[in-house]
Amino acid sequence: MLKHRLIAVIIIRDGQVVQSEKFKHTNVIHYDAFHAVEAFNNWSVDEILLLNVSKNHSSQKKFLEIVKHVSKTCFVPLTVGGYIDSVAYGSSLIFSGADKLVINTLWKSDIETVRSLSGRFGRQCIVASIDVKMNNQNLKEVHVNRGEVNIGRNAVQWAEFCEKNGAGEIFFNNIDHDGNRKGYDTETISKISKKVKIPIIAFGGVFSWKHMLEGLNAGADAVAAANIFHYKEMATKQAKKYLSRQNIKIRI
Amino acid sequence: MSVIGVVNYECGNIQSVINAIEFLGYEFRLIENKEQLFSCQKVILPGVGAFDYAVDALHSKGLFTALQEWSKEKSNQLLGICLGMQLLCADSDESLENKKGLNLIDAQVLSLSKKIQNDEKIPHMGWNEIKLITNNIFSKEFNNHDFYFIHSYAVFVNNEKHSLAKTAYGDVLFSSIITNGENVHGVQFHPEKSHEYGLNLLKNFITNA
Numbered sequence: 001m002l003k004h005r006l007i008a009v010i011i012i013r014d015g016q017v018v019q020s021e022k023f024k025h026t027n028v029i030h031y032d033a034f035h036a037v038e039a040f041n042n043w044s045v046d047e048i049l050l051l052n053v054s055k056n057h058s059s060q061k062k063f064l065e066i067v068k069h070v071s072k073t074c075f076v077p078l079t080v081g082g083y084i085d086s087v088a089y090g091s092s093l094i095f096s097g098a099d100k101l102v103i104n105t106l107w108k109s110d111i112e113t114v115r116s117l118s119g120r121f122g123r124q125c126i127v128a129s130i131d132v133k134m135n136n137q138n139l140k141e142v143h144v145n146r147g148e149v150n151i152g153r154n155a156v157q158w159a160e161f162c163e164k165n166g167a168g169e170i171f172f173n174n175i176d177h178d179g180n181r182k183g184y185d186t187e188t189i190s191k192i193s194k195k196v197k198i199p200i201i202a203f204g205g206v207f208s209w210k211h212m213l214e215g216l217n218a219g220a221d222a223v224a225a226a227n228i229f230h231y232k233e234m235a236t237k238q239a240k241k242y243l244s245r246q247n248i249k250i251r252i
Numbered sequence: 253m254s255v256i257g258v259v260n261y262e263c264g265n266i267q268s269v270i271n272a273i274e275f276l277g278y279e280f281r282l283i284e285n286k287e288q289l290f291s292c293q294k295v296i297l298p299g300v301g302a303f304d305y306a307v308d309a310l311h312s313k314g315l316f317t318a319l320q321e322w323s324k325e326k327s328n329q330l331l332g333i334c335l336g337m338q339l340l341c342a343d344s345d346e347s348l349e350n351k352k353g354l355n356l357i358d359a360q361v362l363s364l365s366k367k368i369q370n371d372e373k374i375p376h377m378g379w380n381e382i383k384l385i386t387n388n389i390f391s392k393e394f395n396n397h398d399f400y401f402i403h404s405y406a407v408f409v410n411n412e413k414h415s416l417a418k419t420a421y422g423d424v425l426f427s428s429i430i431t432n433g434e435n436v437h438g439v440q441f442h443p444e445k446s447h448e449y450g451l452n453l454l455k456n457f458i459t460n461a
Binding site: 001002003004005041044046071072073074075076077078094095096097098099119120121122123124125168169197198199221222251 | 263264265266267268271272274275300301302305371372373374375376377378379380381398400401402403404420421442444445446447448450451
């Protein structure tokens with residue numbers, strides 16, 4: 001039987017691993033992403049997701065170097081994203097050892113490039129990152145450009161759009177939950193999961209293993225977290241033990 | 253020490269396979285033409301991407317017929333991974349232009365979405381266990397262990413003796429390891445991304461096959 005996945009997210013700004021809170025990245029957790037990946041690889045995590053959240057486009061090159069370096073010791077799937085704006089850069093990430101590409105802003109700015117990447121590497125290689133945030137009318141709307149630009153679409157519509165245009169998976173986050181320790185936005189996850197046929201990864205807000213259970217119960221196929229995994233020794237193993245005790249099918 | 257050939261048809265992430273070979277302490281050689289293929293006795297045909305693109309790429313490098321010829325020599329050992337496994341079969345549902353596969357193993361590649369009756373998601377993505385049918389070069393230590401799968405098409409053998417392991421997804425049971433009974437093998441999952449057991453399986457291919 002297919003297991004649910006536990007995914008460790010490593011947020012990288014200018015080459016350093018940072019903590020994320022509502023998409024602000026102030027605390028440096030590690031100085032070197034390599035050690036973080038090595039630890040997670042050893043703690044039987046099911047997948048590792050590296051996100052480049054640097055302020056500048058010029059971070060592309062350094063991030064590529066990091067991917068090349070960490071993939072040497074990463075023997076679980078490695079998913080990477082941030083500033084993927086061309087077939088050339090997406091391809092260079094794949095040829096440097098990434099298994100999947102996370103795409104966010106490009107769905108809005110250049111759908112043809114997304115389709116080209118999906119056609120070239122297969123849709124299983126394309127992860128649609130969808131970030132929502134509450135607007136001043138209390139409506140959750142999709143934001144791109146690291147949460148800076150509201151595109152005025154709701155998450156379900158956007159997920160369906162991405163699925164139709166070559167996404168193999170959805171990576172969902174709610175910016176108001178990000179780093180906020182109150183659990184995932186299960187309401188939206190549940191709505192998306194009823195409308196799309198591709199797997200959904202829940203992200204943003206985990207402060208207890210119970211939050212992960214809630215995400216899976218809401219319809220997520222995989223659960224992801226970042227901050228919490230950095231502060232507990234063997235954290236991913238603890239999370240899996242908890243989920244397994246709750247009768248969740250997970251690789252131990 | 254033997255050098256492991258890795259077929260490079262510029263289709264997807266072959267770096268992971270190379271990383272795994274190096275991590276295990278072996279040397280690799282990229283194979284981009286017939287001469288390079290015939291200089292190796294153990295070859296991995298990795299695979300990410302689309303069936304048609306891969307078939308065309310193998311043809312354009314002269315590797316398609318070269319692989320068929322090379323694998324007639326039974327001391328040469330071939331391992332196809334994921335799409336690389338599907339390429340070993342006669343054809344695939346995925347092909348939009350009815351392109352032919354290498355036809356080294358008598359099996360069909362069918363669309364999972366057509367086979368699955370309930371609402372399982374496609375692609376079949378994540379960790380799933382394999383059930384070994386017979387003890388083989390991949391050894392029984394892997395029975396019931398989880399490996400990483402990511403695919404929308406799956407292999408169904410025409411003769412059960414060519415299936416070494418099966419995996420269940422929803423109500424569908426497909427072959428997760430296949431063989432021609434001699435020197436050509438395929439795995440649907442990604443051993444290079446399946447942590448400890450995956451690395452052990454690759455090591456078994458390198459040392460035992």
